Amino acid sequence: MAQQNRLIEGGRIARDSVINFSYNGKTYPGFVGDTLASAMLANGIDVVGRSFKYSRPRGIVAAGAEEPNAIMQLGATEATQVPNVRATQQELFAGLVCQATNGWPNVEFDMMSSLGSVGASVMPPGFYYKTFMYPKSMWNTYEKFIRKAAGLGRSPLEADPDRYDHYNQHADVVIVGAGPAGLSAALEAGRSGARVIIADEQAEFGGALLHSKQSVNGMPAMAWVASVVAELAALDNVMMLPKSTVNGYHDHNFLTIHQRCTDHIADRAEANVSRQRMHRVRTKWVVLASGAHERPLVYGNNDVPGCMLADAVSTYINRYAVVPGKQLVLMTTNDGGYQAAFDWHQAGREVVAILDTRSYQGTETSAVIDRARELGIKVLTGSAVVEVQGSKRVSAVSIASLNSQGDQLTGPVSQLSCDTVASSGGWSPAIHLSCHTGSRPVWSDQVIGFIPGDTVQKQLIAGAIGGTFDLQSCLAQGTKAGAQAASNAGFDTNLDVAAATAESVAETTPMALFHIPHPKETSRAPKQFVDLQNDVTAAGIELATREGFESIEHVKRYTALGFGTDQGKLGNINGMAIAAKSMQKTIPQTGTTIFRPNYTPVTFGAIAGRNCGELFDPKRFSAMHQWHLDNGALFEDVGNWKRPWYFPQPGESMQQSLERECLAVRDSAGVLDASTLGKIDIQGPDAREFLGRVYTNAWAKLAVGKCRYGLMCGEDGMVFDDGVTACLADNHFVMTTTTGGAARVLEWLEIYQQTEWPELEVYFNTVTDHWSTITVTGPNARKILDEVVDDIDLSNDSFKYMDWKAATVMGVPARIFRISFTGELSYEINVQANYGMRIWEAVMEKGAAFNLTPYGTETMHILRAEKGFIIAGQDTDGSVHPYDLGMGWAVSQKKPFSFIGKRGMAREDCVKEDRKQLVGLMTAEPKKVIPEGSQAVDDPKQAIPMTMLGHVTSSYYSACLGHSIAMAYIRNGHKRMGETVYSPQADGSAIEATICSPIFLDPKGERQNV
Amino acid sequence: MFYIYCPHCEEHREEEEFHASGEAHIPRPLDPESCSDEEWGEYMFFRTNPRGIHHELWVHAVGCRKFFNMTRDTQSYLILETYKIGEKPSITSAAAKLQAQTKVQEGV
Ligand SMILES: [Zn+2]
Secondary structure (H helix, E strand, O other): OOOEOOOOOOOEEEEEEOOOOOOOOOEEEHHHHHHHHHHHHHHOOOOEEOOOOOEEEEEEOOOOOOOOOEEEEEEEOOOEEEEEEOOOOOOOOOOOOEEOOOOOOOOOOOOOHHHHHHOOOOHHOOOHHHHOOOOOOHHHHHHHHHHHHHHHOOOOOOOOEEEEEEEEEEEEEEEOOOOOOHHHHHHHHOOOOOEEEEEEEOOOOOHHHHHHHEEEEEEEEEHHHHHHHHHHHHHOOOOEEEEEEEEEEEEEOEEEEEEEOOOOOOOOOOOOEEEEEEEEEEEEEEEEEOEEEEEOOOOOOOOOOEEEEHHHHHHHHHHHOOOOOOOOEEEOOOOHHHHHHHHHHOOOOOEEEEEEOOOOOOOOOOOHHHHHHHHHOOOOOOOOEEEEEEOOOOOEEEEEOOOOOOOOOOOOOOOEEOOOEEEEEOOEOOHHHHOOOOOEEEEEOOEEEEEOOOOOOOEEEEEHOOOOOHHHHHHHHHHHHHHHHHHHHHOOOOOOOOOOOEEOOOOOOOOOOOOOOOOOOOOOOOEEEEEEEEEEEHHHHHHHHHOOOOOOOHHHHOOOOOOOOOOOOOOOOHHHHHHHHOOOOOOHOOOOOOOOOOOOOOHHHHOOOOOOOOHOOOEEEOOHHHHHHOOEEEEEEEEEEEEEEOOOOOOHHHHHHHHHHHHHHHOOOOOEOOOEEEEEEOOOOOOHHHHHHHEOOOOOOOOOOOEEEEEEEEOOOOOOEEEEEEEEHHHHHHHOOOOOHHHHHHHHHHHHHHHHOOOOEEEEOOOOHHEEEEEEOOHHHHHHHHEEEOOOOOOOOOOOOOEEEEEOOOEEEEEEEEEOOOOOEEEEEEEEEHHHHHHHHHHHHHHHHHOEEEOHHHHHHHHHHOOOOOOOOEEEEEEOOOOOOHHHHOOOOOOOOOOOOOOHOOOOOHHHOOOOOEEEEEEEEOOOOOOOOOOEEOOOOOOOOOOOEEEEEEEEOOOOEEEEEEEEEEEEEOOOOOOEEEEEEEOOOOOOOEEOOOOOOOOOOOOOOO | OEEEOOOOOHHHHHHHOOOEEOOOOOOOOOOOOOOOHHHHOOOHHHHOOOOOOEEEEEOOOOOOOOOEEEEEEOOOOOOEEEEEEEOOOOOOOHHHHHHHHHHHHHOO
């Protein structure tokens, strides 16, 4: 029978819009306005999952974010799979496809039921630690089994086709929750002109009023809500965000709001529509009106489908016109719980009994008891459900009378037939967001719950979050908080404005009851569940405390209380109370665990926003990038830069390409796009002095028109960057840095100038992107330059090695630096970047006659290694100083100012003998290339662990030399020239090599000086 | 995420624009050569890491590129003041912190 639990009238559903959905492969009808959960209940679906540890059948318990059981795998296609969706928060749409998450192989029949009793005994609290960690070799087996049985949902195997957006918002007042308190606050703040954002996780504004039968301002509550929403909608300064969960409350009033824009419409969004948004909001003031969660009672077999929260029962009846059963037993510790029985009765179904756990004296009664009796409902005071019968649905309950403290049964057990048990243990304020900012919640005996504690945030609270559950007070607090927040944010408001009015009802004091006793002791009683999602029982918590876990944080981790996707929204307070009692402490003495972001799970799509695919990480391209693409370059990532790696020709292997490129440079000419090297423009009367302080060598006498290589060290004396700096004018220099180090070096210069030496007048600016740099290198470099340079004499006499000159290249102003990273005659042509491509193409055209060969970073690395030039970051690792590198020539100990690194490299450890030093290695087998990172040892036959001498940092096959070459750190290496070392490999072999100078080619440097 | 007032730009900007650069007010010794290894090590590596008031060096990295100091409470993460290089912090005691905290909360 379709929708057998649906009432023929009532509810906030569109009865003329029947829509079908599929659950576990079967199709069911529902209405627009349903949640997935209400539609499942309407269709009489009792079992929606299997429990985590014991594999017990589970049904829908709640109607909101606190639902622990109805956790669905959503999605009609592979790409649109969404795991762990709470059916209570998913709006129904036509064609929705879902499956129960927990339940393997399925929820109706599962293989763990045969293991049930075994499973129970092998999974006591702390089972992760106790059972499954040993033997360690079995963990992989256990884990697979546990994860599959535990049913944590699964990720899609295909890419998410939907679009997600990030919005950055600024507000004066953000209001969290659009129930009576939140709406009242929004109205007052909105009327003041403040920029207001009000967000609520539900599809409609109204909060608890959505299923309330109360009146506000003399009209039905939802009519009042509609009038408020209409007024807010008319205010341009108010942004209303329904379907939007404020999931995180971060430092300095920064909130993240997860808005679901199309999840209620279809499996995926229409083209060009974003499915979800993440609002990142910075606000002056926050009003938390996040309400409260009803607390279930803990009794035997309280997990059997049909056991629900009292308020959830009212919600399903009033909001969705669904009665989730036929015969109700209601157990409550407070007056509010009675409403579920009244609603059930009014829906025409049988209320078997109301069990009020409170003891009343003699003929003492209360308003709700009188009303129940008027309706002909049996009320048993001082009574409780101690145990449920049934497995896939409640069939009966055992009840007994209870003493006034609620810790002992005082009478015999009797039976009542029913199919539904609703329970209310009172309300736990939803303090999660308040906790996110580090505020410690405080226990209130009056509220019987934790309420937000002191905070340093600019934050106010209103309504049930502060333990105020009476409607009139919620309206009043909301109004006051809204006015106060707007006023605090600098807007004119009337702080004494009257709130909307509602009927105030006198209530009998609720009872603090967290654990219903059973005729048997807890450890022998039927399971009394505290955390349904993690199968944590009262007995388990007591066991944890008996085993010595005294801190509530430890109890939590040992039992997994509050670890699920519901984050303990239902179970935490009961669990803490049971732990406290078991340790003979009060709840405040035991304390609480702290909620952390996020309040409910957030999709990865919303977290990533547009920062995925091409936009995941920005890419930087040189002005000549298109030429590289057109000429078949393969690319290497250097920082964010895409640099040509090498330029393979058809049919070439990588090694063949590298050998061709290297030989072309040494035989005739090669060209490199060096635009990515960091370039920092340095100006000011003290620029020269400054350079002398940050570089290890001398700068006082560098003449205009000259370039110099420099090493940059940290205060510890260790090299962190290097490069060539040219003197453009007496007060003007341009510094080059490694490609990856550019930003760091600039910040390094700034921090010293601004914080240590503000008296030095010097200014820095990055000009990396302003210039394109074309390096022409090789014996024929000058001939090629001659073809493109218009106006200067390139002869060795007038344009010497380490000179730079201003010139005109093909009509374009240029700076040409005669510096060399290959050891060959080299010129670096720098032109304004917009001319980069044009000049590059001109150079290529004129160079064709000289076999001018483009090369990439890999050939650059080989050519420099042949010359023993280091690459900072590859041949340095923050633990080597210039002397370790054999570059003491680049350190001037005579400079008057104690340059950065001087003191550091004089430390005892830095000047000791037998430090690791940079050397060359020549392999015994010329073709054998030692893998980079390999270790070096004296004796490859020694026992493991071997005594390491050092390691290889750079290693290549040099086509020019016909030999493999390597750079390596070897202990005391500078004094071990000619000695033999071995590099043991993973396959057990050892590569023999001889220690040599790292300058393999042209040790006198003649080739660059021609 | 912090909301930081840059004393150079004279406005609040998001933390994404800034870098923290460690503890403030650790001057480089004027005569490094006269420092013992221990003193040099103290300067280089040892920091106070307090619970409560902490003076920090920050840079408005993708804004004005200027460095400045910040007094921050390492427990509450409240920023109690920011001030320029060369200036002294005004909040150095618990009492001053309380006063500043109240001010911050009141939105002054
Ligand atoms: Zn700034």
